[in-house]
Amino acid sequence: MTQKTLDVVTIGEAMAMFIAQQTGDLAAAEGFIKRIAGAELNVAIGLARLGLNVGWVSRVGDDSFGRFTLQQLEKEGVDHRCVTTDARYRTGFQLKSRVDDGSDPEVEYFRKGSAASHLSPDDFNDDYFGHARHLHLSGVAAAISDTSLQLAQHAAKEMRARGKTISFDPNLRPVLWRSEEEMRKQLNHLAEYADWVLPGEKEGFILTGFSQPEAIADFYLDKGVKAVVIKTGGDGAWYKTASGEQGQVAPIHVANVVDTVGAGDGFAVGLISALLEGKTLPQAILRGNKIGSLAIQVAGDSEGLPTRAALGDY
Numbered sequence: 001m002t003q004k005t006l007d008v009v010t011i012g013e014a015m016a017m018f019i020a021q022q023t024g025d026l027a028a029a030e031g032f033i034k035r036i037a038g039a040e041l042n043v044a045i046g047l048a049r050l051g052l053n054v055g056w057v058s059r060v061g062d063d064s065f066g067r068f069t070l071q072q073l074e075k076e077g078v079d080h081r082c083v084t085t086d087a088r089y090r091t092g093f094q095l096k097s098r099v100d101d102g103s104d105p106e107v108e109y110f111r112k113g114s115a116a117s118h119l120s121p122d123d124f125n126d127d128y129f130g131h132a133r134h135l136h137l138s139g140v141a142a143a144i145s146d147t148s149l150q151l152a153q154h155a156a157k158e159m160r161a162r163g164k165t166i167s168f169d170p171n172l173r174p175v176l177w178r179s180e181e182e183m184r185k186q187l188n189h190l191a192e193y194a195d196w197v198l199p200g201e202k203e204g205f206i207l208t209g210f211s212q213p214e215a216i217a218d219f220y221l222d223k224g225v226k227a228v229v230i231k232t233g234g235d236g237a238w239y240k241t242a243s244g245e246q247g248q249v250a251p252i253h254v255a256n257v258v259d260t261v262g263a264g265d266g267f268a269v270g271l272i273s274a275l276l277e278g279k280t281l282p283q284a285i286l287r288g289n290k291i292g293s294l295a296i297q298v299a300g301d302s303e304g305l306p307t308r309a310a311l312g313d314y
Contacts, residue, residue: 006079007052007276009132011123011152012040012141013116014058014072015109016065016093019299026097026106036072037094037301039140039171039265046269046291046305048077052276055079055132057123059115065091066115082128089115098299102257111144120147121154134276135159135166136268137194139187143176149186156193165275168194169268170203180206188223195226196275198268204230213238214246229285231267231292237285249285252293259299266295266305270314287314 017037020029044056056078060066062085069091073080092111099105111117119141129135135155142149159166168191177183184207191197197220199207204216217228217240227241236251270288275281290311295304 004079004131005053006055006128006132008044008047008134008136008272009055009057009129010040010044010136010138011057011119011148011155012038012044012138013092013111013114013119013144013148014038014041014060014069015111015114016068016091017096017301018093019096020098023098023100026095026108029095029097032095034068035300035303036069037096039138039169040136041078042262042265042302042305043136043138043169043268043272044078045076045302046266047273049305049307050269050273050311051308052273053079055082055128057082057119057125057128059084059086059089059119059123061085061089061091061115062087063091065093082123082125084115084123086115086118089113089118091115092117096261100258100299102260102296105259105261107261114144117145117148119145119151121151123151124154124158126158129155129159130162132159133164134272135164136272137166137168137190139168139170139183139190140173140176142186142190143173143183152190156190160193165196166194167196167198167268167272169198169264170200170207171264172203172206191220191225192223196271197225197228198231198264198271199228200231200264201233214240217246227281229271229281229288231264236289237267239281239285241281245281247282249282249289252289254293254297257296260296262295262301262304263292265301266291266293269305287311290314 274284
């Protein structure tokens, strides 16, 4: 495999996503639109649209959903040389209700035993990861199986040893863990490898037991993290760094919120891309807020992620 330098590499699961064409109860939906979904994949797509070289590591089944995933990666310009087609297991999928009022859509997952859940440290290609500047991890890949968690831990440890930067979005999926205690233990351990930790305010409370943003930030800063950015919903985002810099960055107000799914992934796209470009943390958070605001104005998970031209001055 001839390697090229990647700006970012990430690990995760892709699922085919079927979005109902009509609003209302998912059980009553008769028509669906097929899209692609997956927290880490959303980030990879968003970064690629901004012109970054992004690699995505996963497993897909030897089936139509797996081929669809590879076609979408090719279309979006995401490097997929370390995506394995695994004939033993199927690609997961999900059904999603359509909302147009900013409420949470109903989502049903069909992912148990999927190809991606069989990710393991064997999927860590030393040369591939070594040619990346930055590693982005999410709590979703860590949750889908014990072996996928082991891969995330191994990647974080190896990239940290190489002096690469690492971002971590907890992206909690409690239903995928054996217990909330296990989730807290494993995700907080994974966060210790990161330079930038990006929890939501409620996630921070679940993981640390603290309700105030500064206390949540201090929990991770005390473990060696360089910066903690806490998404505070309608108030934007609050941050604190290891050097003591802290502050609130105002949100980008949206007149018509359609679907909030994917907002956190959009925020990560903005923050990571800006920091890799050398922008200040407040500037990076502002870009994160902007892309998050674009993501919530459409029904799909990645449809609102902008190109560099569409992003404007952010």
